[in-house]
Amino acid sequence: MSFINAIAEVCEASGADVTTLADILGHDTRIGRRGMRPGLGFGGGCLPKDIRGFMARAGELGADRALTILREVDAINNRCRERMVDLAREQLGGNLAGKRITIWGASFKPRTDDIRDSPALAVAQKLHDLGATVTVTDPQALDNARKTHPELDYVDDPITAVQEADLLLHLTEWPQYSHIDLHRLLARAATSRVVDGRGTLNARTWREAGWTVRALGRP
Structure with a gap:
């Protein structure tokens, strides 16, 4: 995941489409297509903690240089969250205030209410800290999110949640988000801008419905 997200950074700099490159790389059976989708990165209560614990133990054993790659995995993963904030700022003319x-x-992934180290909530909190009014919706995790991030706004319905929104960010790949009535959605929002942080929305369908779509690693 971090490899393809690093490649996405290069694609953005060069104007290439990372999804095309990922598909090409996936033909190599030693790599495959699973996990080769650029996006906001991983979270949860296990993998981030285990990576850091593994690095710490390697350091105790004097073998920390052997795990330099894991330090970069962790850095890339955190950088994806920072990049999402940057994309939001770019879409809103450089200023998030108001x-x-x-x-x-x-949630940190679909089909769970687990918000531990959630990339989506990390981005939401940062946008709030920079002066934006942030509304979050999720099929299962809102009760947990309210407890840890009470300063954010919460709405159950994903269409109602975009009322007067200047920007929509798609940050957890719940399958139901791919079946929303996009014309109803557009009628609610203040603008037609969406950033797909998971690369699972059908960009062509959204654009045909009148939306401007931005995604990590795509021109």
Whole structure:
């Protein structure tokens, strides 16, 4: 995951489309297509903690240089969150103060209410700290999110959540978000801008419905 997210950074700099490159790389059976989708990175209560614990133990054993690659994995993963904030700022003309941003997703992955080290909530909190009014929606994780991030706004329905929004961020790849009535959605929002932080929305369908779509690693 961190490899393809690092490649996404290069694709953005060069104007290439990372999804095309990922598909090409996936033909190599030693690599495969699973996990080769650029996005906001991983979270949860296990993998980030285990990576750091493994690095710490290697340091205790004097073998920390052997795990330099894991330090970079951790750095890339955190950089994806920073990049999402940067993309939001770019879409809103460089200033987040007073802007209304809706975030689809609070859990660290779909089909769970687990918000431990959630990339979506990390981005939401940072946008709030920079002056935006942030509304979060999620099918299962809102109760947990309210407890840890009470300063954010929460709405159950993903269409209602975009009311007067200046920007929509898709940050947890719940399958139901791919089946939203995009014309109803557009009628609610203040603008037609969406950033797909998971690369699972059908960009062509969204654009045909009148949306401007931005995604990590795509021109």
